Amino acid sequence: MTNWLPTLITKTPEEGYELAVKLSRIAVKLTQPDAEMREKLRPAYAENADSLIASSQVVATHFATVAAANNYWLESS
Amino acid sequence: MTNWLPTLITKTPEEGYELAVKLSRIAVKLTQPDAEMREKLRPAYAENADSLIASSQVVATHFATVAAANNYWLESS
């Protein structure tokens, strides 16, 4: 996973949101490096409302960081 | 989902809140892209007090970001 995060700067808010999603998923990969096991767990959260909400919470926390890093994309908006 | 988030800037706090709700839901869509499955899961959280509270927590986190981006709408208030 070398160089997966060269910068927190993105051109647009959408790209910033996508980066937040990526940041959320990397932690899962680091704790459970076995891709097959992660795939096995996928239905357990993608089909569970509470897990989806919890995932969304992680994204929200990372999005706050990415948005601040980009000064809320004020210059480009 | 191209261009669903052109800016974090909104005219009013209400619109900022609505954007926070939207930001909360997008993460769910990205994790569970199947609209039918999401519809199926809907009662599981819309009729469950704890899920509603957890959803509200995600909105609160995004609202903090949107409010900061808008400098708390101080100029327009």
Place this chain on the structure above:
Amino acid sequence: MTNWLPTLITKTPEEGYELAVKLSRIAVKLTQPDAEMREKLRPAYAENADSLIASSQVVATHFATVAAANNYWLESS
């Protein structure tokens, strides 16, 4: 629900706290618009310690936002 949030500015910290409570509840209303269903769910959280704590967490997150918007009411204290 038009114009339910004209501003984040409040005269006192207490009013700021009340606004945080309101902000917490609006997200629940938006996810579960059926007032009767919400009323039905009320005992499920108002009589459950963990739900009360989770609700308090949402209020805390919104209060942080409202307090920052008001520069912590430093001028009025």
Place this chain on the structure above:
Amino acid sequence: MTNWLPTLITKTPEEGYELAVKLSRIAVKLTQPDAEMREKLRPAYAENADSLIASSQVVATHFATVAAANNYWLESS
């Protein structure tokens, strides 16, 4: 509950922490105004490890707000 929060400013970090605890509890009171019911729920969380941790999380969120309001008590330390 008039005037229960005249200011976020406290003389010391300890008093700030106590205020954070107070802020955590008020939300519970507002959601469950019945004191007898709250007393009944007390063992459910005071004797449950996960509830105690969740309570501590709410206090942490409020303490962040109170600490920022007091500029981390830098002048008095």
Place this chain on the structure above:
Amino acid sequence: MTNWLPTLITKTPEEGYELAVKLSRIAVKLTQPDAEMREKLRPAYAENADSLIASSQVVATHFATVAAANNYWLESS
């Protein structure tokens, strides 16, 4: 518990982290003042993965506050 928190300033990041752990535990003590009961609850969280993660979340929230108070120890690093 007088004077348990004279300042948020610490000499090093490690000491700041230790302070964050302390801040997390004090809230538990205030909600469950009975030391014997706390000792009884200890295995319930120290041997439960989810409780350990939740505890770590509280520490993370307090560490954010302590780190900000110390301006991230930039001067001493």
Place this chain on the structure above:
Amino acid sequence: MTNWLPTLITKTPEEGYELAVKLSRIAVKLTQPDAEMREKLRPAYAENADSLIASSQVVATHFATVAAANNYWLESS
């Protein structure tokens, strides 16, 4: 565990993320110092979707702190 956190400053965002992961794990070690017990608990969270999401949440909170400490690595990006 002396000197495990000499600084919050990292050269790159990736290293900052790794530090956030480390910060998340230290709290678990401090609450459950028995390495054998931690090893025993590992499957309980590494094979549980909700635990993985909760772990990712802790990392997100620490990453916010580390990113702020590094001023979002703006100078090096």
